Amino acid sequence: MKSFDVQESVISAAVELFALHGFGSTSVQQVVEAAGVTKGAMYHYFRSKDDLLFAIYEQLLTLQSEHLRAIIASDLSTADKLRAACIDVIETSVDSLQELTVFFQSAHLLSEDRRKDVTQRRRAYNDEFASLIESGRREGIYRSDIPRAVLIAHFFSDVHYLSTWFSPDGPEDKTLVAEQLTDLFIRSIAV
Amino acid sequence: MKSFDVQESVISAAVELFALHGFGSTSVQQVVEAAGVTKGAMYHYFRSKDDLLFAIYEQLLTLQSEHLRAIIASDLSTADKLRAACIDVIETSVDSLQELTVFFQSAHLLSEDRRKDVTQRRRAYNDEFASLIESGRREGIYRSDIPRAVLIAHFFSDVHYLSTWFSPDGPEDKTLVAEQLTDLFIRSIAV
DNA sequence: AAATGCAAACCGACTGTTCGGTATGGTGAG
DNA sequence: CTCACCATACCGAACAGTCGGTTTGCATTT
Incomplete structure (x- = not known):
């Protein structure tokens, strides 16, 4: 009954932003904001x-x-x-x-x-x-x-x-x- | 009798670093250090x-x-x-x-x-x-x-x-x- | 009670850019 | 020849903001 998959949401947002602005020019902040999660959540799933x-x-x-x-x-x-x-x-x-x-x-x-x-x-x-x-x-x-x-x-x-x-x-x-x-x-x- | 071309040196260093680490992941600091010039000099020639x-x-x-x-x-x-x-x-x-x-x-x-x-x-x-x-x-x-x-x-x-x-x-x-x-x-x- | 999932506050390092100031070298007047 | 004048070249400290990453602590689930 998971209504929101954090990992998937983060990856999806990351793909889009990295493709658009490049990995180096995209901040973690931008990714988590686009994914609708917090940094804490992201760093919980990704090292x-x-x-x-x-x-x-x-x-x-x-x-x-x-x-x-x-x-x-x-x-x-x-x-x-x-x-x-x-x-x-x-x-x-x-x-x-x-x-x-x-x-x-x-x-x-x-x-x-x-x-x-x-x-x-x-x-x-x-x-x-x-x-x-x-x-x-x-x-x-x-x-x-x-x-x-x-x-x-x-x-x-x-x-x-x-x-x-x-x-x-x-x-x-x-x-x-x-x-x-x-x-x-x-x-x-x-x- | 110019022994050192700042512009050329900066561009050359930039090409190398951008190619190696990508534009977004390369800092201006890294470029000017590799070029052997100061930030001031670089910003004198490039906006x-x-x-x-x-x-x-x-x-x-x-x-x-x-x-x-x-x-x-x-x-x-x-x-x-x-x-x-x-x-x-x-x-x-x-x-x-x-x-x-x-x-x-x-x-x-x-x-x-x-x-x-x-x-x-x-x-x-x-x-x-x-x-x-x-x-x-x-x-x-x-x-x-x-x-x-x-x-x-x-x-x-x-x-x-x-x-x-x-x-x-x-x-x-x-x-x-x-x-x-x-x-x-x-x-x-x-x- | 213990573990998971996550939000919020926070860290020091670093970002691109600006800016006040100095050094240099050429030009024109005296 | 000399000296004032000035544009250009360059320096390096400082700016406000952002960076990736950490810590803390509180719900919720097990």
């Missing part, structure tokens, strides 16, 4: 401002990692797996546009330990993604004349950049854009 | 912390705009112009990696007026770039089944993302990466 930032990352990272693992474990062909993975990460990113913005803007502001944790999980995600491309190369469907790292960066740049230009209220449709960007990517890496 | 951020943008925007205009005014074919424009913006961005980082991380923290100025100049740049693609479409060399806005975003995402993954000390070579990313882009938009 620090840093902790708040980390919580945002964890949500998104966990979600996307689970999706990717499910796709890789499926019985699709390599080509279809890669396509599905691309479309999924774009769509889930659009669904969490603000979190994405915070993620890419403020990841480096995390404390040493937390940043290592995030970096490692990101790398794990990237490696799983890269394994798809590697499989495709062995099957002879993707080009090998460009370093894998460049290909990966080329794709994730699109995901990253979504938070800059894509707007849910804009003229572009989420599903359509996901297909278009995926098509552009796969066309450019096909042999 | 505000905001002004400092703006100065960084202006440098990069002006440089890249001039380059693009020169390329468009050249007598190359449309295809070669687009290729040259892509390679140039990637290479100049790599040359100004830290400025690029600051640019994309903190553009939204500018004051209203300043942000409008920056946005307008960025749009002008984008429009000139887009005109190249439009020309190519009329010549029938680039596909028309994907919105121009998506194509533009697709390319600039690579430029944007450079600041995240590219390192001058890393295994990748600037010129090579510029060619590879340009190749990926042009291959994906060719009919």
Whole structure:
């Protein structure tokens, strides 16, 4: 019979403010005011401002990692797996546009330990993604004349950049854009 | 016989610190200490912390705009112009990696007026770039089944993302990466 | 009685910015 | 050549306000 979830309210307010003004330029005071709670309440659930930032990352990272693992474990062909993975990460990113913005803007502001944790999980995600491309190369469907790292960066740049230009209220449709960007990517890496 | 340029020193320190810790998390005190000047000296040349951020943008925007205009005014074919424009913006961005980082991380923290100025100049740049693609479409060399806005975003995402993954000390070579990313882009938009 | 959940008051450190004042170097008059 | 004059360059202390974080204490639940 909880009528008001403090944690959720704080995180939600933090995501919005961090995305809008940046982590460093947003004060804890602003966050708790927007969340409709007091500092005492916030510090009861979060150890620090840093902790708040980390919580945002964890949500998104966990979600996307689970999706990717499910796709890789499926019985699709390599080509279809890669396509599905691309479309999924774009769509889930659009669904969490603000979190994405915070993620890419403020990841480096995390404390040493937390940043290592995030970096490692990101790398794990990237490696799983890269394994798809590697499989495709062995099957002879993707080009090998460009370093894998460049290909990966080329794709994730699109995901990253979504938070800059894509707007849910804009003229572009989420599903359509996901297909278009995926098509552009796969066309450019096909042999 | 000026042995020490305060403005240059301040901007240089600001670029480095803003890129490292973010605009909002860097204090004026830190900047002037790194620059080896006093706050008084800094505020003699810059009206505000905001002004400092703006100065960084202006440098990069002006440089890249001039380059693009020169390329468009050249007598190359449309295809070669687009290729040259892509390679140039990637290479100049790599040359100004830290400025690029600051640019994309903190553009939204500018004051209203300043942000409008920056946005307008960025749009002008984008429009000139887009005109190249439009020309190519009329010549029938680039596909028309994907919105121009998506194509533009697709390319600039690579430029944007450079600041995240590219390192001058890393295994990748600037010129090579510029060619590879340009190749990926042009291959994906060719009919 | 003990533990949880939270509000309110509070802490010292630090914020961006201002400002009174000094040092420096060039210009024009005598 | 000299000296008054003045703009520009720069200094560093001080400002009012805000920062992230802590402490205290009181309800409510267990």
